[in-house]
Amino acid sequence: xxxxxxxxxxxxxxxxxxxxxxxxxxxxxxxxxxxxxxxxxxxxxxxxxxxxxxxxxxxxxxxxxxxxxxxxxxxxxxxxxxxxxxxxxxxxxxxxxxxxxxxxxxxxxxxxxxxxxxxxxxxxxxxxxxxxxxxxxxxxxxxxxxxxxxxxxxxxxxxxxxxxxxxxxxxxxxxxxxxxxxxxxxxxxxxxxxxxxxxxxxxxxxxxxxxxxxxxxxxxxxxxxxxxxxxxxxxxxxxxxxxxxxxxxxxxxxxxxxxxxxxxxxxxxxxxxxxxxxxxxxxxxxxxxxxxxxxxxxxxxxxxxxxxxxxxxxxxxxxxxxxxxxxxxxxxxxxxxxxxxxxxxxxxxxxxxxxxxxxxxxxxxxxxxxxxxxxxxxxxxxxxxxxxxxxxxxxxxxxxxxxxxxxxxxxxxxxxxxxxxxxxxxxxxxxxxxxxxxxxxxxxxxxxxxxxxxxxxxxxxxxxxxxxxxxxxxxxxxxxxxxxxxxxxxxxxxxxxxxxxxxxxxxxxxxxxxxxxxxxxxxxxxxxxxxxxxxxxxxxxxxxxxxxxxxxxxxxxxxxxxxxxxxxxxxxxxxxxxxxxxxxxxxxxxxxxxxxxxxxxxxxxxxxxxxxxxxxxxxxxxxxxxxxxxxxxxxxxxxx
Numbered sequence: 135x136x137x138x139x140x141x142x143x144x145x146x147x148x149x150x151x152x153x154x155x156x157x158x159x160x161x162x163x164x165x166x167x168x169x170x171x172x173x174x175x176x177x178x179x180x181x182x183x184x185x186x187x188x189x190x191x192x193x194x195x196x197x198x199x200x201x202x203x204x205x206x207x208x209x210x211x212x213x214x215x216x217x218x219x220x221x222x223x224x225x226x227x228x229x230x231x232x233x234x235x236x237x238x239x240x241x242x243x244x245x246x247x248x249x250x251x252x253x254x255x256x257x258x259x260x261x262x263x264x265x266x267x268x269x270x271x272x273x274x275x276x277x278x279x280x281x282x283x284x285x286x287x288x289x290x291x292x293x294x295x296x297x298x299x300x301x302x303x304x305x306x307x308x309x310x311x312x313x314x315x316x317x318x319x320x321x322x323x324x325x326x327x328x329x330x331x332x333x334x335x336x337x338x339x340x341x342x343x344x345x346x347x348x349x350x351x352x353x354x355x356x357x358x359x360x361x362x363x364x365x366x367x368x369x370x371x372x373x374x375x376x377x378x379x380x381x382x383x384x385x386x387x388x389x390x391x392x393x394x395x396x397x398x399x400x401x402x403x404x405x406x407x408x409x410x411x412x413x414x415x416x417x418x419x420x421x422x423x424x425x426x427x428x429x430x431x432x433x434x435x436x437x438x439x440x441x442x443x444x445x446x447x448x449x450x451x452x453x454x455x456x457x458x459x460x461x462x463x464x465x466x467x468x469x470x471x472x473x474x475x476x477x478x479x480x481x482x483x484x485x486x487x488x489x490x491x492x493x494x495x496x497x498x499x500x501x502x503x504x505x506x507x508x509x510x511x512x513x514x515x516x517x518x519x520x521x522x523x524x525x526x527x528x529x530x531x532x533x534x535x536x537x538x539x540x541x542x543x544x545x546x547x548x549x550x551x552x553x554x555x556x557x558x559x560x561x562x563x564x565x566x567x568x569x570x571x572x573x574x575x576x577x578x579x580x581x582x583x584x585x586x587x588x589x590x591x592x593x594x595x596x597x598x599x600x601x602x603x604x605x606x607x608x609x610x611x612x613x614x615x616x617x618x619x620x621x622x623x624x625x626x627x628x629x630x631x632x633x634x635x636x637x638x639x640x641x642x643x644x645x646x647x648x649x650x651x652x653x654x655x656x657x658x659x660x661x662x663x664x665x666x667x668x669x670x671x672x673x674x675x676x677x678x679x680x681x682x683x684x685x686x687x688x689x690x691x692x693x694x695x696x697x698x699x700x701x702x703x704x705x706x707x708x709x710x711x712x713x714x715x716x717x718x719x720x721x722x723x724x725x726x727x728x729x730x731x732x733x734x735x736x737x738x739x740x741x742x743x744x745x746x747x748x749x750x751x752x753x754x755x756x757x758x759x760x761x762x763x764x765x766x767x768x769x770x771x772x773x774x
């Protein structure tokens with residue numbers, strides 16, 4: 135294919151705009167022109183928006199550019215100096231506000247997508263990438279598609295372009311996060327309704343429960359326990375005797391109902407029951423606890439179904455009722471954003487819309503919330519086409535290379551491309567804009583370090599949760615009991631420490647925080663957390679990588695509490711990919727250099743001499759496992 139730079143301006147216009155221009159001056163018959171973009175200035179004769187081409191030239195006085203102002207409808211091409219002074223000023227103001235697209239970029243566009251006609255889709259001065267054009271082409275008609283949008287690749291911009299190509303149809307944009315929806319509302323055309331899942335459900339059914347939703351009544355777990363006639367639950371472990379009082383039992387009953395409301399199941403069952411981790415350690419205790427909780431949870435749900443009832447009503451309840459009613463959204467197409475972290479309830483609703491074209495968008499390698507019930511829709515749903523966005527506009531090559539290290543380990547078929555105009559670097563930074571950690575313990579450690587340096591720090595997430603845990607530890611240390619849900623079964627601090635020592639796997643949820651309490655004491659922890667400021671006031675933002683998803687900062691430091699790459703499972707690799715792609719300019723991974731593999735740590739801790747023995751291998755037939763993952767409707771991939 136001939137390079138655009140080798141074409142005369144007449145040929146360039148014919149190739150790009152599909153228009154033939156006449157009566158050209160000799161300058162316009164030369165080569166070396168570049169496409170500047172489509173303006174908002176209308177042609178004097180037909181009001182079609184002008185399109186601009188420019189060509190650099192040099193004189194003894196300096197560097198300049200020729201202008202070619204084209205109306206494709208009238209087939210005219212004019213110089214800038216034929217315009218009146220006010221129009222010249224309008225063109226120059228427009229040119230100053232955008233970055234042009236050069237002919238090499240246009241040539242690359244054709245090379246990468248030869249089967250697609252080059253379209254004149256101009257957004258903020260940029261021609262859309264070949265991948266974006268392929269997505270817009272792929273969404274034509276009624277084909278279901280999924281869009282794999284790697285980190286910072288212009289997902290929202292692409293969805294807007296797609297919606298702009300379908301303004302003759304009724305669309306619905308759905309995301310679970312309200313802030314994402316609010317951003318979409320400001321960008322999408324009026325033909326698209328932007329809403330959270332709860333927004334759609336409220337308009338359909340939630341408003342019938344408005345009086346319960348807006349009730350100011352507050353119920354303690356003691357009051358709920360009395361209404362439920364909930365019993366205490368006593369049990370034994372190898373550590374000591376334990377007891378959950380009726381109020382604590384009521385807390386787990388309510389959590390069980392919430393778990394049911396986040397599932398696509400028709401009825402509450404044993405799998406929804408929230409079981410304290412110390413109870414899980416013994417299957418007999420678990421079964422007995424489930425037997426106590428299930429009938430109480432059903433009593434709560436039956437109360438919630440009524441328009442006037444005893445229990446406090448929340449938004450998740452009417453969302454679940456809406457899903458159980460098999461609703462119809464009634465749009466020609468549905469854009470389902472952040473599909474890698476899909477709420478199962480909303481995924482079931484969207485996937486059941488047989489009369490709508492479904493367009494899922496997300497990044498399956500950022501699926502980091504499966505542990506709390508989210509579903510990676512990009513791996514579950516059946517679509518006609520699976521398309522990609524790989525050109526990141528957030529960071530340059532250095533950070534892209536680090537991201538690709540984790541994408542390769544995750545088996546990704548495509549890699550992310552850095553933006554060449556962004557000079558990203560991997561190096562140490564003394565005062566980063568953000569510090570990302572793997573654990574809450576890492577967050578508190580970083581918080582104390584930054585406060586000792588005199589920096590004001592903000593934490594993404596509820597610091598009150600951490601304070602309440604530290605206060606609950608203090609109650610146990612002082613010999614009392616606590617109502618904190620994770621520590622309520624323990625009668626004293628020694629039983630907490632004993633449980634962590636004997637059941638380290640089951641105790642993972644509390645282990646790191648307990649270790650911090652042991653190291654710093656509750657008073658020091660609470661004092662540090664009380665000094666946390668808002669993000670607007672902060673010198674540095676500290677967060678777990680989970681909570682930082684969707685955010686970006688110029689300079690980011692990664693804390694040293696991540697696992698060594700050799701010890702990472704799939705979830706850890708995804709989290710690392712999320713963490714490294716939050717930075718735009720500088721990524722500080724210096725703390726990762728001190729992270730040792732677990733196997734190395736264990737070897738270092740060995741003190742005895744190991745004698746290797748040459749035993750013959752034991753032949754053990756591999757256990758046959760059955761994948762019980764089922765799809766949620768007829769659109770889901772069948773089990774192989």
